[in-house]
Amino acid sequence: MRKKIITAIDDSPVLLTTLQGILAERFEFRGFSGVDRALRYLNSHVVDLIILDIRMPMMDGHQLLAAIREIPDLKEVPVLMLTSSTSVTDIRKAVSEGASDYILKPVDTEILEKKIASLIGE
Numbered sequence: 001m002r003k004k005i006i007t008a009i010d011d012s013p014v015l016l017t018t019l020q021g022i023l024a025e026r027f028e029f030r031g032f033s034g035v036d037r038a039l040r041y042l043n044s045h046v047v048d049l050i051i052l053d054i055r056m057p058m059m060d061g062h063q064l065l066a067a068i069r070e071i072p073d074l075k076e077v078p079v080l081m082l083t084s085s086t087s088v089t090d091i092r093k094a095v096s097e098g099a100s101d102y103i104l105k106p107v108d109t110e111i112l113e114k115k116i117a118s119l120i121g122e
Contacts, residue, residue: 003028004120005046009038009064010053010082015107019051022109023116035059043071048120050074052099054083054090062097069098078119082107 005028008019016031023029030047032038035058042050050068054061061081068074078100083090091102101115 004048005030006049006051006116007032007038007042007045007047008051008082009033009035009056009061010051011056012053015053015082015105018107022107022112035064038064039067042068042074046073047077049116050077050079052079052081054081054085054094062093065094065097065099080115080119 003026006023007030008016009032010016011033013033016033020029020031030041032041035056052061052064052068056064059067061083065079065081068077068079079098081091081094081099081102082105083102084105085091086104094102100119103112103115
C-alpha cells in the first residue's frame with residue numbers, strides 16, 4: 001500500500017522541517033516555502049492532504065486556498081489550515097472558503113496527528 005502524500009505550504013523553513021520530522025515516517029511529505037513552486041507541484045501531482053499557512057507574504061493562505069480549489073483534482077482534497085492567529089474571523093473565513101479544519105501554531109504533534117487521522121483516515 002502506498003504512503004499517503006501530505007503537502008505543506010508555509011513561509012517558515014523551520015516549521016516545514018518540524019512537520020517533516022513529525023510526518024515523514026508515516027507519510028510521503030513535500031514541503032514548500034514558495035507559493036509558485038507549491039502550485040506547480042499541486043497542478044501535476046496527486047496529494048491526500050494539504051497543510052496551508054494562513055499568513056504568508058505575496059499570497060496569503062486564503063488566496064492560495066482559492067487557487068487550490070480551482071484545480072479540478074484538488075477540489076475535494078482536505079486542507080488543514082495552520083495559523084498563529086486565534087482570530088475567530090480568520091478561522092471562520094478559512095472554513096467558509098473550503099478549509100477542512102485548522103490547527104494553531106505552535107504545532108502540537110498529538111493534535112496534528114489526530115486531525116490528520118480524521119481527515120485522511122490514518
